[in-house]
Amino acid sequence: xxxxxxxxxxxxxxxxxxxxxxxxxxxxxxxxxxxxxxxxxxxxxxxxxxxxxxxxxxxxxxxxxxxxxxxxxxxxxxxxxxxxxxxxxxxxxxxxxxxxxxxxxxxxxxxxxxxxxxxxxxxxxxxxxx
Numbered sequence: 127x128x129x130x131x132x133x134x135x136x137x138x139x140x141x142x143x144x145x146x147x148x149x150x151x152x153x154x155x156x157x158x159x160x161x162x163x164x165x166x167x168x169x170x171x172x173x174x175x176x177x178x179x180x181x182x183x184x185x186x187x188x189x190x191x192x193x194x195x196x197x198x199x200x201x202x203x204x205x206x207x208x209x210x211x212x213x214x215x216x217x218x219x220x221x222x223x224x225x226x227x228x229x230x231x232x233x234x235x236x237x238x239x240x241x242x243x244x245x246x247x248x249x250x251x252x253x254x255x256x
Contacts (some may be wrong), residue, residue, distance in 0.1 A: 137173040147182055
């Protein structure tokens with residue numbers, strides 16, 4: 127973790143946070159605007175604590191899994207509350223629903239890949255016939 131002069135070693139600057147998660151400044155500011163992240167502010171400088179780094183990790187993980195930002199917000203609520211049984215049940219329902227969506231996307235991609243491979247073979251065969 128980079129240490130910026132004058133910064134506590136357990137906090138990241140805005141620039142370091144963007145670099146760590148490979149996001150644009152616009153994305154990071156938007157996540158703050160919709161209150162997914164709440165960095166500490168000292169004047170105009172933003173500092174991201176380990177808590178905010180963990181929250182961003184969860185958001186990025188959720189996005190990779192195909193969850194919307196609103197679903198990520200719900201996930202963060204569960205994380206912040208340390209998961210009551212009811213919240214964990216909601217999370218399991220969200221995960222089950224998304225697993226179904228991802229499964230369908232995988233099947234659709236397999237079909238598209240097969241169709242593309244068949245079309246490629248047809249064009250290749252036509253070229254060989256001359």
